[in-house]
Amino acid sequence: MSTAYDSSNIFAKIIRGELPAYKVYEDADTLAFMDIMPRSRGHALVIPKTPARNILDANPSQLAACLATAQKVGRAAMKAFDADGLTLQQFNETAGGQVVFHLHFHVLPRWSSQKLQPHTGQMEKPEVLAANAEKLRQALEAG
Ligand code: AMP
16 A cells, blocks of 8 residues: 555645635645535635645644644634534544545534534535635634
8 A cells, every 4th residue: 555645636736726625724834625525514624735645644743733723713613603512533544534645634513413424425515615614714814
């Protein structure tokens, strides 16, 4: 099994601007955007801008930057979607549930009465993703 970083992955293309994304936050080291097959309303992903396949080859500064951004996005999501809680998920290698081989953290707003939708389940409507991204951006700007 090869565990080398492959720069043709979908998230590397998003970083390079070759594929679109519903972006919500960006700084020098990280990017956050909506997951197109959300497991909960407002499901976002946080990635480092530099190459890392997953947590197994990432360096500590990539992990620190991603977690700082996940905290920012998570706090904003709690307000934007009036959530009761927050789940962070992160998968490594196929056997660990990883589908896209660029390190990413899932930021999932949660509500007491609602279970998570299936992983990589249904594609959300573009207008819903755009509206949720806008809500998150506004909450991030409000601080
Ligand atoms: P995993 O690698 O198991 O963490 O799963 C990859 C995640 O990326 C899934 O939740 C997908 O819904 C999501 N995903 C796949 N392609 C895109 C894309 N182009 N934009 C945003 N999210 C995506």
